[in-house]
Amino acid sequence: MLDELLAAWIGRQRWFGGKGRPIDELSIDSDVELSPGLRHLIIAVWQEGSRDRYQVLVGERDELPDRLNHALIGTVGETYHYDAVHDPERMGLLLDGMAHDETRGGLRMRHVPGVTVDTSPRSVVLGAEQSNTSLVYGDAYICKLFRRLIPGVNPELEIITALAARNAPHIARPYGWIETDLDGTGTTLAIMQEFLSPANDGWDLALTSVRDLYASLPQVPAGEAGGNFAAESRRLGTATARVHHELAEAFPTDVIEVHEVKRMAESFRRRLGLSVAEVPQLREHVGFIEHVYHQVELLTTAVPVQRVHGDYHLGQVMRTPTDWVVLDFEGEPGQPLSERRALYSPLRDVAGMLRSFDYAARHLLTGHSRAAELEPRAQEWADRNRAAFIDGYIEGGGVINQADAALLRAFELSKAVYEVVYEARNRPSWLPIPLAAFRPRAS
Structure with missing residues (x-):
């Protein structure tokens, strides 16, 4: 039968x-x-x-x-x-x-x-x-x-x-x-x-850039290496802001009030507690993460929300001969449709892409014989491209003021906490990639 x-x-x-x-x-x-x-x-x-x-x-x-x-x-x-x-x-x-x-x-x-x-x-x-x-x-x-x-x-x-x-x-x-x-x-x-037949996957392009940087002489800065990707990261940031603008024009928008923002921070904290219980390597970073979450609790203004991509990373974008194109607007496939259609801060997408830059920078270090030596280069590449993406996002009309910056950092660390649990369960050798997110950084 x-x-x-x-x-x-x-x-x-x-x-x-x-x-x-x-x-x-x-x-x-x-x-x-x-x-x-x-x-x-x-x-x-x-x-x-x-x-x-x-x-x-x-x-x-x-x-x-x-x-x-x-x-x-x-x-x-x-x-x-x-x-x-x-x-x-x-x-x-x-x-x-x-x-x-x-x-x-x-x-x-x-x-x-x-x-x-x-x-x-x-x-x-x-x-x-x-x-x-x-x-x-x-x-x-x-x-x-x-x-x-x-x-x-x-x-x-x-x-x-x-x-x-x-x-x-x-x-x-x-x-x-x-x-x-x-x-x-x-x-x-x-x-x-x-x-999009004459297009290239964003993740593949980023990895090519990282490979070129790792192959260059140690004294060559990331901005001068053959695989400099910052200009593309900036264009991608601009494209992301424009997509967010179009989504806000095409669908209803709203705001979440201050008390709801505090509840969101509480949900981040609950996930952190559960994650620390499962992955003890997170414990030494709890103080830093809690401090970031507390900055969200101090916010005194409502947060604009709208339809967003919901699962945004370098594998969801393609570089055509003319510009970046965003794909796969279905959100996280494992989530209920109601959640995938819900309104969120567009900073959730921005945070997802920032995490993707960190993954691209360190993905090739997994099992690499020179991983310790190349780690500073990975950090340099990630910092440069994260900053370029943010600059492009603001240039394209995206808003990141001081309050937004606190929320963006919390979104990013919450995503990294999720990644820690995922890697511990599925790819333990990749665990250092999300754990690196909990080192203080400028961007």
Whole structure:
């Protein structure tokens, strides 16, 4: 039976969120034939009393070409069942469906009003993702399929369509989406956007800069080394401020009053207490962190809040030939949709990017034979690029006054505390990277 094959197969997939835990039960909640040989499934997976739902596009063939062997789910009788996202002969249907606003068995495929979708490109799967699957159609489109399904409109679709309607810069243009009803709620299954083919990932560019700095002579300052990245960091700061401005124009804004700001500081402190209990290496930094949090408690003015990116780092931005583009506005995938749509200070995004600069600076030191010798260079690179990003953010219209600076520092340290726990659980050798955040610094 297909459900038994899926139960044996799904635990090995990169995008499956329950790896390492036994599957108690798997059932097929929805089974829609999109065309002969192609079925869209929504499957429910029960583990330790909780349920998650995933979408799987299942292809069926009497004979399986060698190019699809890696996608095999299993056989039922003489029919091969496989993960059809890897089959460009089948995935053209999604492109065609969005181009023509088709509805098939409850799946609504739609294109953004006013755009034309070219249905001729063939698809190929990007291989780097963890939680979703993206199909690239030629050099025109990228279609992100959300594997784990949460009822509701995905925040990314909501944001990019609103910003595109305003002709906002610094985003990848949306072209279409696929949706269905889950628990009686319209739910995003996929989003198709402009594919930025002549672009480079921000994380990769930053690491190239750090490598060049490490390879340069010790007496060469970071600003003179071949991998100087500060100009790009400044441009990225400017682009970030402009995205925040567009978000504030496109969606409602608000303020959180002083008593709510104090509660936020209390929540930071509670997380710190729990984190110290789990990671004792944090204990020696508690005094410094508490001092930073206390500065937030002393604030006497309300804090503006708005829609933000929510999961902002160098891996979420692309450098095109003309400027920076911001991707993946869906927020932290593990959080409920209500939290991902909530209003926050834009400084939360700024803090996330500052943490990303620290990670880029020290990532290559993990296991490096000259790590101690290169640490000052890592600090120099991080400080230079953090400062450039902040300068660009202010230049682009972002506001960081004295009160904002205190809140930004608290956001950053709260993020670093979270990172400490994450690294201790998953990559202990990386623990020195977030721990370095608790050394006093100028920026």
